[in-house]
Amino acid sequence: MLALLFVGLAVLAQAKDVLFEITLTWNTSSPDGYAREAILVNDLIPGPPLYVDQGDQIYFVVWNLMPFNTTIHFHGIEQVNTPWSDGVPGLAQRPIQPGAGFLYEWNANEYGSYFYHCHAQGQVDDGCYGAIHVRALEEVARPFSLITNDSQEMASITKAEKRSSPIILSDWTHLTSTQRWKAEVAAGRDSPCTNSILINGKGSAVCLSQAEINSSMTPRMWTVTGGVPYTDMACLPPQLAVGQGNFPHNLSAAPQGLWFGCQASTGFAEVLNVDAKTQYVSYDVISAASTSTFIFSIDEHPVWVYAVDGRYVTPTLADAFTISNGQRFSILVKLDKPAALYNIRTVVSGLNQIMEATSYLSYAGRLKPNSSSQPYITLNGTALTSETVFWEETAAIPFPPVAPSLTSDETYILPIARYKASYNWTLGITQYPTFQAGGDEPLLFNLNAQGSSSPWEIRTQNGSWVDLVIVTEGVASPHPIHKHSNKYFVIGKGTGLWNYSSVADAISAQPSSFNLVNPPMRDTYSTPAAAGNGSWLVLRYQVVNPGAFLLHCHIQSHLDGGMAIDLLDGINKWPAVPASYLHSNGF
Ligand SMILES: *[C@@H]1O[C@H](CO)[C@@H](O)[C@H](O)[C@H]1NC(C)=O
Ligand SMILES: *[C@@H]1O[C@H](CO)[C@@H](O)[C@H](O)[C@H]1NC(C)=O
Ligand SMILES: *[C@@H]1O[C@H](CO)[C@@H](O)[C@H](O)[C@H]1NC(C)=O
Ligand SMILES: *[C@@H]1O[C@H](CO)[C@@H](O)[C@H](O)[C@H]1NC(C)=O
Ligand SMILES: *[C@@H]1O[C@H](CO)[C@@H](O)[C@H](O)[C@H]1NC(C)=O
Ligand SMILES: *[C@@H]1O[C@H](CO)[C@@H](O)[C@H](O)[C@H]1NC(C)=O
Ligand SMILES: *[C@@H]1O[C@H](CO)[C@@H](O)[C@H](O)[C@H]1NC(C)=O
Ligand SMILES: *[C@@H]1O[C@H](CO)[C@@H](O)[C@H](O)[C@H]1NC(C)=O
Ligand SMILES: *[C@@H]1O[C@H](CO)[C@@H](O)[C@H](O)[C@H]1NC(C)=O
Ligand SMILES: *[C@@H]1O[C@H](CO)[C@@H](O)[C@H](O)[C@H]1NC(C)=O
Ligand SMILES: *[C@@H]1O[C@H](CO)[C@@H](O)[C@H](O)[C@H]1NC(C)=O
Ligand SMILES: [Cu+2]
Numbered sequence: 001m002l003a004l005l006f007v008g009l010a011v012l013a014q015a016k017d018v019l020f021e022i023t024l025t026w027n028t029s030s031p032d033g034y035a036r037e038a039i040l041v042n043d044l045i046p047g048p049p050l051y052v053d054q055g056d057q058i059y060f061v062v063w064n065l066m067p068f069n070t071t072i073h074f075h076g077i078e079q080v081n082t083p084w085s086d087g088v089p090g091l092a093q094r095p096i097q098p099g100a101g102f103l104y105e106w107n108a109n110e111y112g113s114y115f116y117h118c119h120a121q122g123q124v125d126d127g128c129y130g131a132i133h134v135r136a137l138e139e140v141a142r143p144f145s146l147i148t149n150d151s152q153e154m155a156s157i158t159k160a161e162k163r164s165s166p167i168i169l170s171d172w173t174h175l176t177s178t179q180r181w182k183a184e185v186a187a188g189r190d191s192p193c194t195n196s197i198l199i200n201g202k203g204s205a206v207c208l209s210q211a212e213i214n215s216s217m218t219p220r221m222w223t224v225t226g227g228v229p230y231t232d233m234a235c236l237p238p239q240l241a242v243g244q245g246n247f248p249h250n251l252s253a254a255p256q257g258l259w260f261g262c263q264a265s266t267g268f269a270e271v272l273n274v275d276a277k278t279q280y281v282s283y284d285v286i287s288a289a290s291t292s293t294f295i296f297s298i299d300e301h302p303v304w305v306y307a308v309d310g311r312y313v314t315p316t317l318a319d320a321f322t323i324s325n326g327q328r329f330s331i332l333v334k335l336d337k338p339a340a341l342y343n344i345r346t347v348v349s350g351l352n353q354i355m356e357a358t359s360y361l362s363y364a365g366r367l368k369p370n371s372s373s374q375p376y377i378t379l380n381g382t383a384l385t386s387e388t389v390f391w392e393e394t395a396a397i398p399f400p401p402v403a404p405s406l407t408s409d410e411t412y413i414l415p416i417a418r419y420k421a422s423y424n425w426t427l428g429i430t431q432y433p434t435f436q437a438g439g440d441e442p443l444l445f446n447l448n449a450q451g452s453s454s455p456w457e458i459r460t461q462n463g464s465w466v467d468l469v470i471v472t473e474g475v476a477s478p479h480p481i482h483k484h485s486n487k488y489f490v491i492g493k494g495t496g497l498w499n500y501s502s503v504a505d506a507i508s509a510q511p512s513s514f515n516l517v518n519p520p521m522r523d524t525y526s527t528p529a530a531a532g533n534g535s536w537l538v539l540r541y542q543v544v545n546p547g548a549f550l551l552h553c554h555i556q557s558h559l560d561g562g563m564a565i566d567l568l569d570g571i572n573k574w575p576a577v578p579a580s581y582l583h584s585n586g587f
Contacts, residue, residue, distance in 0.1 A: 014137065015055035022047055024118075024128065026066040031127065032196040032203045033265035034174050039066065039118065039128040045201040046168050046288070047116070047130030054111045054137045060085075060104040062096060069095035069438075072104060073119035074132065075326060076310050076523045078486050082106045083444055083547025084581040086484055087119045090440040091548040091566060095120055096585065103586035111136030112310025113284035113328040115168070122177030122290075122556050127201070129288040131166035134310070143312045143399040147304055147332070156279035157332060161306075164282035164330060167272070167359075169296065169323065169346055170198045171289050174205070174257050174265075181560050183258050188249030190423040190557050191258045192291050192477075193235035197346050197357035199270040207262035208234055208354070216354050216380045224351055224475075233262045234354040242475060243351070247422040270359035271367070272344070276335045283333070289325040290556040292348040293478060293526070295381045296323055298361055299342045299373035303331040305391050309487065309522045313396040319376040320383075321391035322349050324480035326524035326554035329391075339363040342373040349381040350477055393520060401518035404489040404540045409464035411503055415471045416479055416527065416553075416563060424561045427470070427481075427553065430455040431562035443566060444548040445577055454566075460543045462570030467491075468541075468551065470527050471498045473534040478526035479558065481537070484549035485569065490520040492538035493528050503538055514538070524554060546570030 022041050029038040031045050041047025052058060062072050073087035085104040086092040096102045111134045118128035136142070144157050171194040173180055184191050196205040208216070213234045221230070228237050236243060238251060238259045257263060274281050285296055297320035306315040307330035315332070323329055344359040356379050376388045383390070418424065419431040426432075433456065441449040443457075453459070460466050468488070470481055492506065492514040500506040507514045528535040552564035580586055 014053060018052050018056050019059045020050050021061040023063040024066050024070060031198050031201050031267055032172055032205050033267035034205060036174055037176055039123055039126040041128060041130055045127035049131040049166050051133050052108050053135045054108055056108045058106050058108055061101060063101045064096045064098060067098055069097055070118050070120045070123060071095055072116055074116050076114040077106055078109060079106055080109055080545050083575060084577055088550050089120050091442055091550060092444050093442055094439060101585060108134045111140060112307055113330050114310055115286050115288060117288060122181055122560055125177040125290040125556050131168060131286055133164060133284055143306055143315050147315050160280040160282040160332060164284050166286055167283045168200050168286045168288050169294055171291050172196045172198045174263055183255050184423045187251055187254035188247060189238045189244055192352035193233055193259045194291050197355060199346060199357055199359040202268045202270045203357050204267050205263055205265045207264040218380050221351055231260050233259060235259050236352050244422040245418045271362050273362050273365060274335050276363055279335060281333050281335060283331050285323060285329045285331060287323045287325050287327050293322060293324045293350050294346050295320050295349045295377055296346050297376045298344045299375050300337055301333050303333050305329055305331055305396060309524060311521055312399040314399050316395045318391035319389045324526045326480055326482045339366060341366045345375060345377060347379060347381045354380055397518040398521050403517060405465040406516055408467040408540055410460055411467040412458050413469045417473055425558050425563035427563045428565045432456045432564040445582060447571060447574055457566040457568055459568045459571045462543050462546050462573040465540060465542050467503045468539040470537040472527050472530050475532055476530040476535060478529050480524050480526045480554040482524040482554045483551050485545050486541060487521045487523045488539040488541035490522055490525050491516055491540045495528055495530055495535045496533045498536040543569045546573045546575050
């Protein structure tokens, strides 16, 4: 008790107010060498990183100089007692209109790696994102003694963690997010195809020859397409019903760049300079991707994954790891190799596309490779040799582990399915209404603004334990499901039909598919890929922070198509919104 009290005092002693201001503009930019209109944050893609200490109170001001409405969401930040700063239009706030500003205020109560991004329409795809790093309080236990007990090495690791810098992965298209969505609707197809991958906003659009595309297709890709080769953008062909369903479509209405018409362009490559004298370097690898799940690997450098989605895990050493849209991996890299330039590879892991981006780890300012460094992975994401070690989540349990409740109070089954069109989706019984930036009254301001209940909402009681069972059907690619506010426990997953009447029944029928002892604590986690009979994912969380929060797929075209549901958490303890937010922009 006394110890707890002291921790509390320490928080107060160190906490400070942090003012951070960004200006959003809509200007021409060429992150991969191709000029298009984009959202710049303080003239940059990505926007400037925000570094704060755990316990700090953040005053985050957004000026919208763009010709359309916007909002900013703080991905992974819990927004304890500040649900009006969560940034979802129609749920937490009215949009920020052109020429207007907005003050987001929140507490950095948890340490770790996060990011901010636009949450109106598809604006995150136009370059609107930036890193957030919350440095853990001294008294928070680190898992680093599981890496070393050598005091000198420990000092290097501790220093590296304090200076951890972001590596933001993203995919990029030469169409704007609005052009892209309109094109998908016109063509009647969902597009999982992009032009390039950006690393910290830098990259190039590379066009492979058809021979290279053919030879990089895996046997699984050939099976899925029934022998049809991938398009010239190295994408899954859209004419096939597989992965698209049997819905009307008109591919001739699709502009170049949606699946066909590779446009090569050359931009800069990101170079991360390191100094071997520091012995270790730490990075927050953040996926701000729109479409693809990536595999990330640094040639000749195994990495210690020590935190995932901003929370420490038992560190495990891996040559490569898979990272989905919205996830964050914090890694330590030992700098014990000869001074040279090493390729950092980011490749698409799914069946949607074959694509790779290169950035570099440069020792002592080296700018030219003396010879090409030795990869762990191939262009199609497979291991180059049987020696390659992929990150294994089961070994990387949360540090320290926290167990969820063994039972739940409320259970919701949420089917993911296409809804009357291949580009429209459900997460639950119906499609979420068109992704908005309109002036609807936020549900936080008035719980019954859309009636006393709607098919795209869940109403929970404060304090209760909630199970969300996400169910996919047929052949399904993974969907990274992101929950706003507090994290969930990933207690179970499997492939095949969800044919249980309750989570308890499923646990007794297949106990090995569940973990109630030390399950992952995440804010973004993908449904398992399904080869034919669907798949399922069971997420358990406790309602502790009343407010209106979104649960959604972090693939932007799926969110645009309605793969989302409102979590109206703790309706029995609904918060009173401060007048500054109710009637104004927080100022
Ligand atoms: C950038 O965009 C803003 C509006 O978002 C505009 O006022 C400004 O003139 C643009 N600057 C350039 C260099 O195009
Ligand atoms: C460091 O010491 C602790 C306590 O003795 C031990 O549990 C841990 O395994 C050691 N770590 C390493 C990397 O050897
Ligand atoms: C790619 O594969 C397809 C299907 O087997 C074949 O028709 C085509 O000729 C191949 N293209 C090249 C350049 O190898
Ligand atoms: C992946 O592509 C490489 C060429 O980059 C090819 O040699 C390899 O066979 C492919 N892997 C699989 C599993 O097909
Ligand atoms: C398909 O799209 C093209 C191009 O927009 C259009 O000319 C054509 O009428 C469309 N076909 C159908 C059947 O709608
Ligand atoms: C690259 O060249 C430097 C000397 O210029 C050498 O020290 C280093 O070992 C070389 N690196 C590799 C990977 O061959
Ligand atoms: C897809 O969803 C949008 C938005 O709700 C709707 O306007 C459109 O009609 C839907 N398309 C089909 C084919 O149902
Ligand atoms: C922009 O937001 C305002 C309210 O903040 C709303 O009245 C308006 O309809 C929105 N504009 C668009 C195009 O959605
Ligand atoms: C909601 O429930 C949590 C957990 O029981 C509790 O800590 C919190 O104070 C409650 N909030 C309100 C507003 O009652
Ligand atoms: C439910 O499905 C699993 C496989 O997904 C199967 O093993 C089990 O027998 C099924 N149970 C019932 C009651 O159908
Ligand atoms: C789907 O389930 C059926 C019936 O149990 C089975 O025959 C088939 O092999 C399964 N398909 C896949 C891809 O698992
Ligand atoms: Cu999805």
